Amino acid sequence: MPEPRVMIIGGGHVGLTLALRLQKKLSEGEARVTVIDTQPHMTYQPFLPEAAAGSLEPRHVVVPLRAALRKCEVLTAQVTGIDHERKKITATLGDGKPGELDYDYLVVVPGSISRALPIPGLGDQGVGFKTIGEAIFLRNHVLSRLDIAASTGDRDLRKRLLTFLFVGGGYAGIEAMAELQSMARYALRAYPQLSERDMRWVLVEAMGRIMPEVSPPMGEYTQRQLESMGIEVKLNTTAESLVEGHAVLSDGAEFDTDTIVWTAGVKPHPMLENSDLPRDGKGRLECSTKLQVRGADVVFSAGDCAAVPDLTSSDPDALCSPSAQHAVRQAKVLADNLVAKLRGEQLIDYKHKHAGSVAGLGLFRGAAEVYGIKLKGLPAWLLHRGYHLAKMPTVSRKARILGDWLMELPFRRQVVALGELHDPRAEFVKAANTRGLPKSRGTSAAG
Known part of the structure; x- marks a missing residue:
């Protein structure tokens, strides 16, 4: 008999974790495992704020899928649909042509994307914070605002350049803003023309508190810490317009900004809309406690795109929160259940009581x-780093990250903008399209 094909849609943290576990548990010839993702690497998102702030080398917070999954097939492609009735997925492969791929067992873990709202100007002015590209862009962007502000005598322009707006007070927004603000304050040492008073950092949150993942007292403590750093925290406030960088907030405040970062929630990957699998009201796949999609016992799911019952709750309708903590643990149970399914063994339930949360708020x-x-200050910061270092996949990446941190002890943080990374051909195109004077006869191009 041919090997059954296990297709994993998504090479993020969940996809990589379960694929690593599968290649460890499955015997040779027991199954053919294929991981398909638009990116050839997994990004460890909890380390994005430190990568943006320069504490970590960006390459060290990503894991190349082909290097880590040597016993799996890795395809770089965009999945556009799932037809479970025919056991086929539709994907746009590397050559740009659509094709169909068969599967015997399917794991759907594409993760989530930013949940943007129809706010005027957001699409033109905003940037998210979910990918390594966005993290690098924001680092370069913030530092380049300091460069320009230090080089202009226009007060209004300087004020606009040094105003930074973050929308969303969850973990992603808080950590990103705190790390970038800490980096910018450090960078000001090289700009005698500027001071911390020139910068304005504004956090806008629609709810009445920040960081709903922790208890209200810890949320209040975090807010006080942000405010002590000079960050304005606006609760029960929404952005009504962001056209051309002019921010209009629901509390009546208006100001110009050159930096708008959107971290106000996520939603399941839109690819799920083009499938015949059951979904809940939020667009997530309806799953059982064994992480199987309801009505499809050979299809599994976990993470942000899965609605998994929470067995630790007294509420029978409670679902697991879309957190990294649940996602990684679900990935391990999913891998074990998939192996059990292949071998005709009994599957187990996913059950995990949320242990808590850790967050970094700058250096x-x-x-x-x-x-x-509850831990605060330096102990919490050390726990944050230690926890995520332990959860980072592969020994190689753990060692590189630890090395980055140790290098920070004897040497200063590197704060330099490399904006040309985002348009590397700009200078060449300019040079190629510039018409110079006619060359004299007999003069070679080499001079």
């Missing part, structure tokens, strides 16, 4: 609440 600052124990 040497943090907030953590783990198993009811």
Whole structure:
């Protein structure tokens, strides 16, 4: 009999974790595992803020899929649809042509994308914070605003350049803003023309508190820490317009900004809309406690795109929160259940009580609440780094990240903008399209 084909849609943290576990548990010839993703690497998103701030080398927070999954097939392609009735997925492959791929077992873990709202100007002016590209862009962008502001005598322009707006007060927005603000404050040492008073950092949150993942007292502590750093926190406030960088907020405030970062939530990957699998009201796949999609016992899911019952809750309708903590643990149970399914063994339920949360708030600052124990400041910051270092896939990446941190001890943080990374051909195109004077006869191009 031919090997059954296990198709994994998504090479993110969940996809990589379960694929690593599958290639460890499956015997040779037991199954053919294929991982398909638009990117050839996995990005460890909890380290994006530190990569943006320059504490970590961006390459060290991504794991190349082909290097890590040597016993799996890796395809770089865009999945556009799932036809479970025919057991086929539709994908646009590397050559740009659509094609169909068969599967015997399917794992759907494409993750989520930013949940943008129809706010005028957001699409033109905003940037998200979910990919390594966005993290690198924001680092270069913030530092380039300092460069330009230090080189202009126009007060209005300087004020606009040094105003930074973040929308969304969850973990992603808080950590990104704190790290980038910490980096910018450090960078000001090289700009005698500027001071911390020239910068304005504004956090806008629609709810009445920030960081809903932790208890209200810890959320209040985090807010006080941000405000002590000079960050304005606007609660119960929304952005009504962002046209041409002119921010209009629901509390009546208006100001110009050159930096708008959107971290106000996520939604399941839109690819799921083109499938015949059951979804809930939020667009997530309806799953059982065994991480199987309801009505499709050979299809599994986990992470942000899966609605998984929470067995630790007294509410029978409760679902697991879309957190990295649940996602990674679900990935391991999913892998074990898939192996059991292949071998005709009994599947187990996913059950995990949320242990708590840790967050970094810039260099040497943090907030953590783990198993009811609250930590603040340096201890929380150290726990944040230690926890995520332990969860980072592969020994190679752990060692590189630890090396980056150790190098920060004797040497200063590197703060330089490399904006040309985002348009590397600009200078060449300019040179190629510039018409110079006619060359004299007999003069060679080499001079």
